[in-house]
Amino acid sequence: MNLSRFVKHSNINLFQEGNIRCLYDADLLNDFSVEMFDSSYWQQQNAVLGSSTGRGTAWFVQHPQVKMVLRHYYRGGLIGKLINDSYFYTGFMNTRAAKEFILLSDMQLMGLPAPKPVALKIERQGLTYNADILIELIPGANDLVALLTQTELPEQSWQQIGACIKAFHQQRIYHHDLNAHNIMLDSDNKIWLIDFDQGKQMASEGPWQQQNLQRLQRSFLKEQKKLPVFHFSEENWQSLLQGYSS
Template identity: 45%
Template sequence: MQVLEYDNDRIVYDPELLAEPPQQCLEPMYWQQQGAVIGSASGRGTTWFVRGKRLEMALRHYYRGGLFGRLVRDHYWFTGWEKTRSLAELRLLQHLSGAGVNVPRPVAARVRKKGWLYQADLLTEKVAGARDLVALLQHEPLPQERWEQIGQMIARMHGCGVCHTDLNAHNILLDAEQQVWLIDFDKCHLATGEGWQQGNLDRLHRSFVKEVAKAGIRWDAQAWQWLLIGYQAKAISPPEAG
């Protein structure tokens, strides 16, 4: 990763993945002018899917959620460059990708410092042909093998000491080759000790139960047991503190 600093901005980027100008690639308008926008997704903000010279990517600006987010939409309190939302997520993705966990590779992150506040953007690899579990399970159930693979990938993430604070059915993808991917590591972190792993699994279980009622997904207790079989087969102890 290389670091570029100018004015009150800091950009961290991977020159092996990014062929475009780092100062411009984190602006949606740049990709629109290049005719390189290939899609978008709406959530708290808009995620832009773009086609770069070396790979397809997803560009996201960080927005606050909840009641406070209505007042301060996209500014955060600055306490250090590496503690900013975009750089922290980039470093976590680096850690996971380097350990063999299927996560989008980080391409570039920007922090725009404004006094004691900052704004943040992140550019990551777009997983080709991927769909989340909610979209998939609305049409057909998954076989036991796939559920076990999902459990194994979650265990691999936990083995790296990463606590996914928003592990849910929307943040697990299957690509065109039926490979499992984990996404959305904003506000996630490295953790030690015990208990947090089960907390992640409990959150995921609640997500499946919710989506059965909300989206009519084809999921049941047997599918969950298959996931746990895969998880327990690959689970290893998290690293100890210090």
């Protein structure tokens, strides 16, 4: 596999063993091993910081050089009920993990507030593969849903959220699942976007930008109906749109 695609990025190395291929940032993982994609490895090291459960379990782990999120790729929707985590293999660079890794790497060069990719693993089984990824954990960050169940956000924060989304859209970055869980605020109140699985850089601006915003608004309204306390209002949404437009 040609790694020239990554020359402009960090010190990206290739690991191959049998039917397993990995990419990793040697500046962040100078002691890389394939076992790092197994949560039990981190448990044995007493290095698990926590976890979150969605489609699958994401593990927050502590490496001496970097705190990371370990995530396995699972299928969603109806097909996910039949096929849990296998994908048809059409080439390494076409895998979900490689595409997300590349996009995250590119966004680092653009200066966008998205987490750094650290490593990925592709394991083939004949015509299919499954995948894992390690991504830098954003220190001191909470997602919007967790925050809005506890407190109201000031108008300025809503405007900053809108401005953050606009910064990604100006670089033609499409977020496949822009929802309230995938927007983070860190301890300095900086806004971040996470989870760029199936995201991509679009060829041009277009309806996808408005569709991103509409999806986010539906996410807020869904959480508002579901949760007993959720500090979100139409005024908050208008502040977000004001930040997006400014």
